[in-house]
Amino acid sequence: MDIVTRCGVPRYLHNDLPLGNPLGPPGDRDSQRLSVERALKLAAEVNVPHVEISDLTWPGDGNWKSAYARIDDENKAALLKMGEENRQKKAEDKDNGLFR
Amino acid sequence: MSEAALMNGFIEYMQRTRLYYRAQGFDNDYVWAHFDETPFHRLTKSLADCRVTVVTTAVTHSEIPKPIRKAESILFTDAPDRFETSELAWDKVTTHTDDRQSYFPLEVLRQLVNERKISSLAPHYFFVPTQYSHRATITEDAPSISAACLEDEVDIALLVPL
Numbered sequence: 001m002d003i004v005t006r007c008g009v010p011r012y013l014h015n016d017l018p019l020g021n022p023l024g025p026p027g028d029r030d031s032q033r034l035s036v037e038r039a040l041k042l043a044a045e046v047n048v049p050h051v052e053i054s055d056l057t058w059p060g061d062g063n064w065k066s067a068y069a070r071i072d073d074e075n076k077a078a079l080l081k082m083g084e085e086n087r088q089k090k091a092e093d094k095d096n097g098l099f100r
Numbered sequence: 101m102s103e104a105a106l107m108n109g110f111i112e113y114m115q116r117t118r119l120y121y122r123a124q125g126f127d128n129d130y131v132w133a134h135f136d137e138t139p140f141h142r143l144t145k146s147l148a149d150c151r152v153t154v155v156t157t158a159v160t161h162s163e164i165p166k167p168i169r170k171a172e173s174i175l176f177t178d179a180p181d182r183f184e185t186s187e188l189a190w191d192k193v194t195t196h197t198d199d200r201q202s203y204f205p206l207e208v209l210r211q212l213v214n215e216r217k218i219s220s221l222a223p224h225y226f227f228v229p230t231q232y233s234h235r236a237t238i239t240e241d242a243p244s245i246s247a248a249c250l251e252d253e254v255d256i257a258l259l260v261p262l
Contacts, residue, residue: 001110008138009259016110020190022260023208026199036208036258040218043256044147049138064194065111069120076123083124090167098167100236 005051011042012051018064024056031056133234143255150255152212153222155245156204157230157261158183158197169229171241173248176225179206188230190262203262222252230261 001014015022015035024031035054042052058064071079093099118129143150160174162184183204185197201207206225212218226245231237249257 002112002114003132006114006132006134008135010138010140014110018191018194020185020188020192020195020197020262021199021202022262023202023205026196026202029201032201032205033208033211036205036212037217039258040147040150040152040212040256043258044143044150047142049140058194064191067193068111068191069116070193071119071123079120079123080125083121083126086124087126093165093167098165100168100170100231100233100240 001053008049010049011039011046013039013042014051014053015056016053017056017058018068025059130232133238145255147218148216149219151220151222151253152209152218152256152258153249153252153254154205154209154225155228155257155259156183156225157188157228158185158203159187159229160184160227162187166229169227170236171229171244172227173224173245174227175223176206176221179204179225185262188262197262203260205258205260218256222249222254224248224252226257228259228261 001016004012004014013035015024017025023035035056038052038054042050114132121130159169160172160178160180160183161169166187181200183197183200185203190197197203204225206221209218209221213221226248228237228241228245231241245257
């Protein structure tokens, strides 16, 4: 939500779901179809840039919101290591001409 | 609506991403691209007369190294049953991407064509790589997708990023 509204897009349907399943939870065909129909309706009906927040919710409790990109004492060292590996890989890619 | 009100209850991805990268030892925070004025084009047809396509960040050709992936135009008939998604930053703690229909609405769009709610599905969908470079996205990937949409006579492009 914050990234897309910062970017500024003509029409935005926000489903408040974990990243990875923007149209609806896995296997939930009704929600997935509803998302596409709502998006098409937005395309057809709004006359100015517009954000619509849907009423779809993720099944279960809301704990997924605190789990995403969590940083705590348990993963601190692993995150630093991941960053170092990432920087090293980027440098290697650059040396090998793999960049845009 | 103020930003605080807008974010009430929603994950603040920008702030969380900044902290996550800082925790990985990156010194410079990412700066997100934005329009000073949001572009907008009114639809001049009814939905039933519209041709629709999809723009996805899910990877079709994973054999191309991530740093040099560019926007691609791919036939819907060549869409993989399983896209490659492992290199994208979705919520791997909470969910999975085993159900293609949760992020790539091919079946639903076909149903809507059969029900005559939209006119047709475009021949191609489009891959857009997740890129740190504003330049690559704004001056290369987006214009190439836009041109391909015009060629396919697309009326509506649904951007469905993971």
